Amino acid sequence: MSDQSPAGAGSAMTRGEAVSKIVAAFDLEKKQVKFLRDCIKHPDECFFVFAAMSNYDGIQFFPLILYPDVFPAYKYYGAINTASMLGLVHGYLEEETSPFHPEAEMTRIQALKVVLGAADLLKWKDKFEMTDADYVKDLPFTDPEITSTDGWWYSRYLGFALERELIDPVATFEPDRAITQSELNDLVARTIDFLPMQK
Secondary structure, rough: OOOOOOOOOOOEEOOOOOOOOOOOOOOOHOOOOHHHHHHHOOHHHHHHHHOOOOOOOEEEOOOOEOOOOEEOOOOHHHHHHHHHHHHOOOOOOOOOOOOOOOEOEEEEEHHHHHHHOOOOOOOOOHHHOOOOOOOOOOOOOOOOHHHHOOOOOHHHHHHHHHHHHHHHOOOOOOOOOOOHHHHHHHHHHHHHHHHHHHH
């Protein structure tokens, strides 16, 4: 993710469109077809953890409704549900009904987390945001958000991506700024290029 300039970097991406792009780029609906089919066949088990972490009382399985603001007619409905089933995204837990806010802008740190998860690069405990000293390191970024209370989880994703050259060691990362299409394209391309090195 090398493009650090909001000006001329393309339009900001919404959470819905960014998730859709990531699901498509990593071909998750095809690569995870068995898991996704099993999830739909056994929704009580599949969505047990998801439901426990949601405040939305309207969750239903047929048709699949996981959020109060993502319904079958919505253009990114399928991608958001796929990413939710795979544990890559969730709603805003601190809000009363845990909405997804598909039309809100996706931040750069949110996109980084989803891309790393979609590429299946993270260890099990990193997916659940537990600290691993291997990934939490001194970072070159001076953004105050990274060391703030709300940004306590940022450094493990940034450290992981930085070590693997998926992002650049620039002065500021701007984690809470909306990601642009060109930035997401760059991050996805660099991650896909990195994947064969894991074998």
